[in-house]
Amino acid sequence: MPTLVVVGSQWGDEGKGKVTDYLAARADMVVRYQGGTNAGHTVVFRGEEFRLHLVPSGVLHGVTSILGNGMVIDVPALLQELEELESRGIDTSKVLVSDIAHLIMPYHKLFDQLEEERRGAARIGTTLRGIGPAYMDKFARSGIRALDLLDPAHLRERLETVLPEVNRKLERIYDQKAFDLEALVEEYAAYGERLRPRLRDTSLVLNQAIDANERVLFEGAQGTLLDIDHGTYPYVTSSSPTAGGACIGSGVGPTRIDRVLGVAKAYSSRVGDGPFPSELHGSQAEWLREKGHEYGTTTGRPRRVGWLDLVALRYAVRVSGISQLAVTKLDTLTGLGSIRVCVAYRHGPDRLTEMPHDVHVLQECTPEFVEMTGWSEELASCEQVSDLPAEARRYLDFISARLGIPVSLVSVGADRQRTLALSDPFDVNG
Numbered sequence: 001m002p003t004l005v006v007v008g009s010q011w012g013d014e015g016k017g018k019v020t021d022y023l024a025a026r027a028d029m030v031v032r033y034q035g036g037t038n039a040g041h042t043v044v045f046r047g048e049e050f051r052l053h054l055v056p057s058g059v060l061h062g063v064t065s066i067l068g069n070g071m072v073i074d075v076p077a078l079l080q081e082l083e084e085l086e087s088r089g090i091d092t093s094k095v096l097v098s099d100i101a102h103l104i105m106p107y108h109k110l111f112d113q114l115e116e117e118r119r120g121a122a123r124i125g126t127t128l129r130g131i132g133p134a135y136m137d138k139f140a141r142s143g144i145r146a147l148d149l150l151d152p153a154h155l156r157e158r159l160e161t162v163l164p165e166v167n168r169k170l171e172r173i174y175d176q177k178a179f180d181l182e183a184l185v186e187e188y189a190a191y192g193e194r195l196r197p198r199l200r201d202t203s204l205v206l207n208q209a210i211d212a213n214e215r216v217l218f219e220g221a222q223g224t225l226l227d228i229d230h231g232t233y234p235y236v237t238s239s240s241p242t243a244g245g246a247c248i249g250s251g252v253g254p255t256r257i258d259r260v261l262g263v264a265k266a267y268s269s270r271v272g273d274g275p276f277p278s279e280l281h282g283s284q285a286e287w288l289r290e291k292g293h294e295y296g297t298t299t300g301r302p303r304r305v306g307w308l309d310l311v312a313l314r315y316a317v318r319v320s321g322i323s324q325l326a327v328t329k330l331d332t333l334t335g336l337g338s339i340r341v342c343v344a345y346r347h348g349p350d351r352l353t354e355m356p357h358d359v360h361v362l363q364e365c366t367p368e369f370v371e372m373t374g375w376s377e378e379l380a381s382c383e384q385v386s387d388l389p390a391e392a393r394r395y396l397d398f399i400s401a402r403l404g405i406p407v408s409l410v411s412v413g414a415d416r417q418r419t420l421a422l423s424d425p426f427d428v429n430g
Contacts, residue, residue: 017041030058070249149192203251235274
């Protein structure tokens with residue numbers, strides 16, 4: 001029963017797509033368990049760059065790829081993504097969608113934009129893709145699920161319940177035009193017919209695969225520090241990217257998960273607002289941003305960048321039960337004479353070695369750094385970890401020792417072949 005959860009260990013954008021792509025070549029099934037079009041994975045496959053937003057990376061390898069029930073799905077965006085993949089010669093016939101996944105409706109995206117504008121300086125920094133409002137409706141029990149699209153009469157009944165309140169808010173609070181019931185029913189019933197061949201009880205599909213001893217890879221979006229419960233609230237996403245979210249978001253029990261692979265960059269980055277103790281500014285930040293191509297896959301927004309934060313990373317290891325680490329973009333640090341690593345925070349007279357929950361305290365923290373010698377050698381030609389410069393190996397050893405878990409994968413370039421394996425993440429005895 002080799003099952004593996006790949007989870008982001010920072011604020012997202014850690015390179016989970018590349019790691020999942022690397023592992024998917026040996027998986028039988030890949031499932032994404034939360035988030036929506038607010039996430040994006042850039043994967044280099046057969047020399048081509050693919051930007052995936054909803055479809056799991058396993059699609060590139062022809063393995064069964066599942067959009068789990070924990071996701072919120074923008075159906076027209078999904079259909080467009082599938083069409084684009086097919087136009088580039090990728091077989092999408094094994095892409096399946098949970099029939100109980102909730103949908104992002106047009107009014108969710110509008111509310112997202114209007115609410116963010118209303119917050120002004122207190123904005124969260126959402127991607128304006130309707131993710132938060134869709135999850136709000138899910139938990140308010142007024143959401144639309146994928147299976148609702150299969151019966152126009154049932155879809156109309158659901159929208160007749162939901163739309164009056166939606167339109168009241170739009171007209172009375174935001175002075176916006178109301179949505180037309182019949183137009184929505186017609187549009188989304190047509191989407192339902194296109195989606196029908198892909199809809200499944202994906203929990204059943206997954207559990208049957210695990211029973212058959214198939215390799216199942218669970219893929220999270222965003223990162224642990226953006227988790228709705230365990231992240232830097234309120235500057236978080238609307239779902240649970242932590243490893244625990246894989247069970248709820250896919251319909252498998254916790255006893256069916258074998259290992260958790262955390263993905264972390266060799267430095268840190270963050271999109272949107274919120275505390276970032278090790279953040280860099282000025283020319284050094286610009287250098288790191290350009291060298292690491294730190295711009296959002298989905299939004300194109302420049303990411304905030306900083307030194308690796310081991311306080312935050314150790315917290316992620318704890319709350320996601322991470323058993324091994326994949327370090328990405330080690331090559332980005334090539335050329336730096338010295339590299340800093342945040343090992344503690346200073347808050348007034350206090351030295352903090354654990355990440356505080358209070359976002360106001362975290363915003364006031366200053367980093368305590370350890371300085372390490374950098375390296376000048378390019379890493380793209382390295383075929384194994386022993387080929388890395390001694391300084392790069394010391395850097396990895398330092399991270400592993402501080403976190404108390406092994407590094408199993410190291411990425412030294414954008415292409416999947418530029419991944420160095422120290423051990424097999426699927427190996428439950430490793």
